[in-house]
Amino acid sequence: MGAVTLRVGNLDAMIAYYRDIVTLELQSHDGPVAVLGRGHVPLVILHHAPELAAAEPRSAGLYHTAILFDTQADLAAAVYSIGTKSPGTFTGSADHLVSQAFYFTDPEGNGIELYWDRDRTQWSWTHGQVEMASLYLDPNAFISEHMSQEPSAGHAIVGHVHLSVGDVASAREFYVNRLGFEATANFGPSALFVSAGGYHHHMAMNTWESSGSGKRRLALGLGEISIIVPTTDDIGALGERMTHYGVDTRHDGQTLNFDDPWANRILVRAADHTNAAADPVATP
Numbered sequence: 001m002g003a004v005t006l007r008v009g010n011l012d013a014m015i016a017y018y019r020d021i022v023t024l025e026l027q028s029h030d031g032p033v034a035v036l037g038r039g040h041v042p043l044v045i046l047h048h049a050p051e052l053a054a055a056e057p058r059s060a061g062l063y064h065t066a067i068l069f070d071t072q073a074d075l076a077a078a079v080y081s082i083g084t085k086s087p088g089t090f091t092g093s094a095d096h097l098v099s100q101a102f103y104f105t106d107p108e109g110n111g112i113e114l115y116w117d118r119d120r121t122q123w124s125w126t127h128g129q130v131e132m133a134s135l136y137l138d139p140n141a142f143i144s145e146h147m148s149q150e151p152s153a154g155h156a157i158v159g160h161v162h163l164s165v166g167d168v169a170s171a172r173e174f175y176v177n178r179l180g181f182e183a184t185a186n187f188g189p190s191a192l193f194v195s196a197g198g199y200h201h202h203m204a205m206n207t208w209e210s211s212g213s214g215k216r217r218l219a220l221g222l223g224e225i226s227i228i229v230p231t232t233d234d235i236g237a238l239g240e241r242m243t244h245y246g247v248d249t250r251h252d253g254q255t256l257n258f259d260d261p262w263a264n265r266i267l268v269r270a271a272d273h274t275n276a277a278a279d280p281v282a283t284p
Contacts (some may be wrong), residue, residue, distance in 0.1 A: 001158040001202055002226025002269060003035070004043040004065045006110055009220055011048040017107050018044055021115075022067075023078045038156040043067055047223055054109070055219040060164050060210050060262035062222035063191045064103065064111030068159030072100070074147035075116045078204070079139060093142075095135040098200045099125045102139060108220060115159065117178050123200060130184045132193075160195075163223050163264060164210035168192050170261050173207035177259045178245045179266075202227075215263040224265045232270045 015034050018024045024036040024043060031200045032048035040251035044065065049213045055061055069075040079102050083090060091103045091111075118235045124131040168189050175181050183195035184201055189210060193201035203225075215221075229235060232254060242258055250257040254270040 002228045002267075003037070003282075004044050004062070004158060004161060004225055005045040005047055005223035006062075006108075007049040007052055007220050007223045008046050008108055009048075009050050009052070009054075010108070011046055013107055014046050017089075018046070021082050022104075023113070027241040035195070036189045038154050041155070041157055043156065043158055045223075049220065050141060051220060052070075055216070055221045058210055058213060059219075060166055060216050060218075060245070061264065062110055062207060063114045063159060063162040063164045063204070063209075066101075066113035066115060066162060067156050068156045068161045069116050070112065072116050072142075072146040073155055074142045075102070075114055075158070077122065078114050080143050080147060083139065083143070084251045090139070093137040093139050095137040096132050097135070098130060098132055100137055102137075102142075110221060111162070113162070113166050117159070117200075120198075128162055128182075128184070129186065130193075132185055132200065144196050159227075160204065161201075162204040163222075163262075164213070165205040165207060165260075165262055166210060166213040167207060168205060172261050175203060175205065178242065179242065213262065213263070222264060226228070228268060228271055229268060230271050232272075235268060235270055238268060 009032060011032065015029070016024060018036045020151065027037050028034045033040045034046045036046070037043040048211060069078065082104055089104045089106065091105055093102045097113045099132060101113050104114070106112060106114040124161050129240060141264045168191065171192055176183050177196050181196055181203065183192060184195045185193035191204065191206035193204045195202045229238065235254065235256050239249055239256050242249050247258050258266055260266060
């Protein structure tokens with residue numbers, strides 16, 4: 001997964017939150033677009049759109065952007081920063097068996113997950129489904145245990161993106177049958193987790209707060225989701241696949257754009273063109 005673009009009403013306040021509190025680095029700030037990340041990896045792109053209204057309640061869109069940290073020490077440092085500087089934005093934590101996760105909401109209501117993965121050898125699979133749970137995880141105990149460890153270089157990536165959708169059946173048809181992800185976890189009619197390459201999930205879709213919702217109107221919140229594939233040949237093959245299924249696409253030879261059934265914009269790039277994710281021209 002590549003950087004997630006958010007349309008924001010107060011660019012300065014959102015930069016301050018992600019930089020000073022979540023501990024991301026401001027990689028660039030060009031007019032209405034700010035890119036934040038870790039190292040050379042962009043994670044969140046903020047696109048100033050003060051003319052837009054907030055999203056309607058219970059609409060489809062972003063549930064959370066999940067940032068995956070290399071080490072528990074780096075995760076603990078970020079959780080400690082938020083806990084001390086903006087404790088009101090903390091919404092919960094959980095041990096998911098495959099990972100340890102902490103949840104927050106930014107000043108404009110966009111969900112954030114900060115997490116660390118256990119080694120894949122510790123994940124349990126049954127009939128192609130990964131075992132996950134939501135066990136109690138004490139944030140203070142986690143910080144106390146891991147803050148004493150030496151932090152690494154601070155690398156992080158967008159580990160997965162979780163969406164709010166209108167119904168899971170349509171999400172499965174689009175993201176599994178058409179886009180080509182594999183389903184890795186099903187939670188009845190309310191949630192679906194999907195991935196590529198045997199990961200626990202690169203994307204998830206749920207109806208917990210958005211059941212029955214239709215296409216999104218243009219509003220603050222999620223602007224674009226980036227998916228990175230190995231080569232431009234993969235871009236071409238995916239474009240043909242989506243055209244076969246009647247999905248309206250925009251293809252410039254290097255990137256492929258299309259919308260899911262709820263008008264969530266998807267941008268697919270080849271790995272050798274990921275630097276363009278920070279290009280203001282490429283943002284919606």
